[in-house]
Amino acid sequence: MTSLSSRLSQRMLRLPPPLTRDLTIERDLRVPLRDGTVLLADRWSPRSGGDGLPTALLRIPYGRAGMIAAQLVRPLAERGFQVLIQSTRGTFGSGGAFDPLRCEREDGIDTLNWLVAQPWCGESVVLTGGSYLGFAQWAVADAVPPQVKAVIPAVSESAFTLGFLRGDAFSLEATLSWGLQVADQERPFALLRQLGRIRKERRAWYTLPLSEADLAANGRRSDYFQNVLAHEADSPFWQVIDHSRRVPDITVPVSSVGGWFDIFLPGQLRDFRVLQEAGRTARVTIGPWAHISMGAGQVAAAEALDFGLALARGEKPADRAPVRLFVMGAEKWRDFPTWPPPGYTPRRFHLQPNGALSPDAPVESAPDTYRYDPADPTPAVGGVRMAVGVRSGRVDNTALEARPDVVTYTTPVLDKDTEVIGEVSAEIWFRSSLPYADVFVRLCDVDEEGRSTNVCDGLAGLTDADTITCATVQLWPTAHLFKRGHRIRVQISSGAFPRYNRNPGTGTPRATAQTLHPATQQIHHTPTHPSTLTLPTREPN
CATH class of the missing domain: 3.40.50.1820 (Alpha/Beta hydrolase fold, catalytic domain)
Structure with a gap:
């Protein structure tokens, strides 16, 4: 043995x-x-x-x-x-x-x-x-x-x-899953219990108030989960x-x-x-x-x-070299002297009417509108996940992008390779029918067959969203080659559940919120409100 x-x-x-x-x-x-x-x-x-x-x-x-x-x-x-x-x-x-x-x-x-x-x-x-x-x-x-x-x-x-405990981007899935794991790990048949709890845990994500989610999943309190609900990241x-x-x-x-x-x-x-x-x-x-x-x-x-x-x-x-990175898209390892690597220039892509994405300055246009309903939240699909039984990493986003609460903006077909390595960010001019709303931004690579695959993403919460507000979203760092013939796409929605907790739209503390309000969301892209995605780019030799 x-x-x-x-x-x-x-x-x-x-x-x-x-x-x-x-x-x-x-x-x-x-x-x-x-x-x-x-x-x-x-x-x-x-x-x-x-x-x-x-x-x-x-x-x-x-x-x-x-x-x-x-x-x-x-x-x-x-x-x-x-x-x-x-x-x-x-x-x-x-x-x-x-x-x-x-x-x-x-x-x-x-x-x-x-x-x-x-x-x-x-x-x-x-x-x-x-x-x-x-x-x-x-x-x-x-x-x-x-x-x-x-x-x-x-x-x-x-x-x-x-990083999970920000007031404007609470990581529900990771904190609840890990809290339940360590609360049960020394009980008899802990692994079997964990596997058997998957269905209950998924139902528990929807529990209101959230302070009862650990009880809903396994009938016991998780001290860690209760602490993360009670204390945000900047708490003493x-x-x-x-x-x-x-x-x-x-x-x-x-x-x-x-x-x-x-x-x-x-x-x-x-x-x-x-x-x-x-x-x-x-x-x-x-x-x-x-x-x-x-x-x-x-x-x-x-x-x-x-x-x-x-x-x-x-x-x-x-x-x-001090920095060794796997460049997705190219599917190769590359070495660099620093992070972020030298030689990558921030390049701004502007959201445009009719779902376009372009380096060109935006023109006057009406905002794009969608409805976000926290009772039927926009799901997390692939990407940054940590829970038993869920798929993480790069996945096909076709079904996600077909939802009416997800809006996409896409470049024309690229005529040359475009390499993106470094910190990715977005500035999205946004307005909601409610003062409290989230803005989730995801960068995707669309191949020749039209399949959209996620590269990196991030979420920011707004507390004055009922006026036109600029949401600054820091996406996960990345290293990705967008090949010639592919297209660059950005998705915008108001959540990625259960990776992030649902925003109820009420401003009520996450532990005690019990009422969910749907909202009408607007994405603005005009000369005075230019929504942009910023990518650190270089054209490979």
Whole structure:
């Protein structure tokens, strides 16, 4: 069984053959913290010669056994590391109460101080892991002992989940799904419970008031979900989990891995840019992935071995550019010196009458009108998603664009390739019959057969929408080649549910709103109200 697990992880992660498959596991090591709490950890190492090897540290709230160990721990322990995997506070035998995200700095620093004092630890430590495990790295990366030689966070960022909690763009799907997952994860048959809850969870998205959604899904409260409903991103309550201010002080080399459809991408690229501007050793790899992706896992495992293990051994990692991006459309990897890459010029495309999109200045025209009904909300289709059983990433948008609450604007057929890499934004002049409304903007690539595929998107909320107002929408960053013969399209609607919560149109706090009001929406595109999409473009050589 051990050999099968080893070979399966090797194949799934596309790893070279191991140095050994013969490992030993010391379970339930007790790690004391400053407040007297004890956390449990398992040490994996080669049965022969494990003491003194570089140590990979993973701090995880999801348990230390099963598929977690097979995919995260065993591959590293078989290829030059010994690995310490620790259950975070209040999870899977570790003492204290699980207070998601809020204790990882102090607990992580205490764990590192304990680790480097162990006689078997050796002289080098590497921090690795994705998502919550990545956040646990960002929480301590500016305060690590000198034995830490590399930090390798994947699909993560230093202000983890705060981007979900904006008052004007609340991420319902991710917060409810994750809150339900961690609330149930230690109950018997947790995975089966999670799979069996999918239908209830989807119904719970529609629950009013939202404060009852966790009960509707599984009959139990989720402390995390209740906290995100009660406190917006700028609340003092969340200050303890915002480590973005610490990023400039990180001196240990960082290699991060992300995806163009990952929920944490904007924050991850912000962190990389801060590190680079501070003159730190940092690199980033972004692929065509969503948050839960085998591709991201493969690259993260490779970075732990190629980047982390080399530095842990006092060697120089193989040379590569600081920024490695998968350019969608071209379907190729490209290297760049910085993010955003140099040589890409912001180019404004204006919304025009009759669904046209053009660099030309707009002419006088009547606004385009549609009706948004939060009782039948515009659905999220592909793109940036994180929930069990939903499809993320690039998908066919034909059915979405056929809805009467989605308006599209499209360029003529391109006579040459147009490459877009960098930050994408839109300014949409908008008016609603209600003072509260959302503006969702999506960039799409339309191929020769007319199929429209999403590239990136974003949403902004308005609180004075009953007057003509400019909605500034920051879309997800991207790297995409629009090929000659294709067309560039922008979609505009008033939601992407359940990725974002429905805007009820009332201004009532999201936790307590119970009444939904439909609205008539207008998109303006005139010389005095020029709605635009701004793309960082370059024509490939």
